[in-house]
Amino acid sequence: MTKTQLRGLYAITPDAPLPLATLVDQVGAAIAGGARLIQYRDKTHPPDERHRYATALLACCRAAGVPLIINDDLELAAVLGADGVHLGRDDPDPRLARKRLGESAIIGVSCYDQLALAEAAQAAGASYVAFGSFFPSPTKPNAVRPAPDLLTAARGRVALPLVAIGGITPHNGRSLITAGADMLAVVTGVFAQPDITAAACAYTNLFSEGDPLR
Ligand SMILES: Cc1ncc(COP(=O)(O)OP(=O)(O)O)c(N)n1
Ligand SMILES: Cc1ncsc1CCOP(=O)(O)O
Numbered sequence: 001m002t003k004t005q006l007r008g009l010y011a012i013t014p015d016a017p018l019p020l021a022t023l024v025d026q027v028g029a030a031i032a033g034g035a036r037l038i039q040y041r042d043k044t045h046p047p048d049e050r051h052r053y054a055t056a057l058l059a060c061c062r063a064a065g066v067p068l069i070i071n072d073d074l075e076l077a078a079v080l081g082a083d084g085v086h087l088g089r090d091d092p093d094p095r096l097a098r099k100r101l102g103e104s105a106i107i108g109v110s111c112y113d114q115l116a117l118a119e120a121a122q123a124a125g126a127s128y129v130a131f132g133s134f135f136p137s138p139t140k141p142n143a144v145r146p147a148p149d150l151l152t153a154a155r156g157r158v159a160l161p162l163v164a165i166g167g168i169t170p171h172n173g174r175s176l177i178t179a180g181a182d183m184l185a186v187v188t189g190v191f192a193q194p195d196i197t198a199a200a201c202a203y204t205n206l207f208s209e210g211d212p213l214r
């Protein structure tokens with residue numbers, strides 16, 4: 001996937017620890033609903049388990065032709081040959097990640113509510129920048145809360161794909177795409193739903209609204 005194809009639903013694995021087979025099934029269901037990028041985000045398992053989970057998820061994503069991004073853990077991404085890494089303020093520097101993973105890796109950087117961080121991430125070789133939490137997030141209740149027009153401002157200041165995250169539903173997601181988001185990053189709205197494929201589809205459809213070929 002080239003950088004210009006970073007558009008659509010970005011599904012991020014849920015916090016609750018799940019059996020590996022269940023998580024692989026759920027990620028497959030999200031991909032069936034049109035998810036364009038998957039992030040393995042795991043704050044609970046020890047490193048050897050994270051290696052086992054990420055290996056299985058990478059096989060699932062590769063079979064579907066969807067890139068797998070590893071959250072936080074640059075070394076895990078490098079060792080597995082995953083498609084990229086997502087880095088926040090407590091994580092390694094994007095320059096180090098670019099050096100370690102190579103030119104074609106997808107390197108995402110959290111910018112919270114700060115345009116200056118996005119400009120710095122672009123200068124450091126990021127592939128996309130992420131802003132949020134735009135709405136109250138069950139996954140990160142204490143996250144900062146930018147207004148959607150931050151995306152519009154970011155459009156004028158950075159040339160990278162813009163990812164919006166935090167409390168995004170198929171209903172409120174439209175306003176973020178209108179404001180300039182290229183991708184909607186979602187945990188709860190996809191993985192906490194009874195029909196994960198249908199939930200993913202509802203986000204996917206937002207990206208083809210207004211498309212004359214639809
Ligand atoms: C796409 C995307 N955007 C933001 C984040 C948050 O990253 P970070 O601030 O490092 O927080 P944690 O996710 O590590 O708790 C993300 N993971 N993905
Ligand atoms: C990781 C992260 N960073 C800001 S909000 C968030 C969680 C998004 O999850 P949800 O879609 O459940 O609000």
Ligand SMILES: [Mg+2]
Pocket residue numbers: 071072086087088089090091
């Ligand atoms: Mg992080």
